[in-house]
Amino acid sequence: MVPNDVLPEFIKTEDGTKLAFRATAATHPGAGPGIVFLGGFMSDMTGQKATVLESWAQKSGRGFLRLDYSGHGASGGAFRDGTIGRWLSDAITVIRHVGTTVDGMGSDLVLVGSSMGGWIATRVAQELAQPDSNLRVSGLVTIAAAADFTEELLPNRMGPEALAQIRDTGMFEAPSQYASGPYVITRDLLEEGRNHLVLTGKLSLDIPVRLIHGSADPDVPWTQSQKLMEALTSPDVELLIVKDGDHRLSEPADLNRMIHVVAGLCDQLSTSSAASPAR
Numbered sequence: 001m002v003p004n005d006v007l008p009e010f011i012k013t014e015d016g017t018k019l020a021f022r023a024t025a026a027t028h029p030g031a032g033p034g035i036v037f038l039g040g041f042m043s044d045m046t047g048q049k050a051t052v053l054e055s056w057a058q059k060s061g062r063g064f065l066r067l068d069y070s071g072h073g074a075s076g077g078a079f080r081d082g083t084i085g086r087w088l089s090d091a092i093t094v095i096r097h098v099g100t101t102v103d104g105m106g107s108d109l110v111l112v113g114s115s116m117g118g119w120i121a122t123r124v125a126q127e128l129a130q131p132d133s134n135l136r137v138s139g140l141v142t143i144a145a146a147a148d149f150t151e152e153l154l155p156n157r158m159g160p161e162a163l164a165q166i167r168d169t170g171m172f173e174a175p176s177q178y179a180s181g182p183y184v185i186t187r188d189l190l191e192e193g194r195n196h197l198v199l200t201g202k203l204s205l206d207i208p209v210r211l212i213h214g215s216a217d218p219d220v221p222w223t224q225s226q227k228l229m230e231a232l233t234s235p236d237v238e239l240l241i242v243k244d245g246d247h248r249l250s251e252p253a254d255l256n257r258m259i260h261v262v263a264g265l266c267d268q269l270s271t272s273s274a275a276s277p278a279r
Contacts, residue, residue: 020074021067026104028061032270034105040115044073063104083192108138118145150193208236214245
């Protein structure tokens, strides 16, 4: 739940689903790129990484956005109705809305994606790179990126009996150590995810990318981030492996590392922008 002292705002999708978000405006002129945090599978925007990053952004005068996909947190809709494409659309809907209403969020953005959010952030960057987009993603940071997990990880993890149940009934409830209830894995989630795979060929994003992953991640092996690094065509990609790091990467040292990486990327982008001719 979102704390009462930080009530979310809402925007409706075309089908009427209410999407919850929390956006804060830039307070320093020329503060640099706005920051967007995208959470993971069955996570919400009240998690430590989102709120710690928001606090840092506010102190540094940067615009910031965190949000809940449909079926997550304070947003409407049912989780079992979600797919990668639906949650990608949710993220873009909120990002575009905030881009026109919140100072510091209407031009250059740095996306920070955790777990599934790393995959979503990568796809958002692709979508906003289209010629008709008014927004521009300038940089990308992922934490334990679960790129293509519906294709490369889930089927093998669930096994033949669970896959048979999904085929016959359309869904399977998998136990979770990260949520109070089970993960609901649906046929639509697995099948629709194939429309958004990013590791099957060259991934054309000409932006700096920073990938953070724990070497002891039991849920998403660090090799998923390595695959993402190898797929990206950008020459400015760094993979940071945290020795013995878990999937959450939410210990104080992990949170400080995240802020350090995001801050460094933002400083790099601000320096590069200042040295470049006005667009």
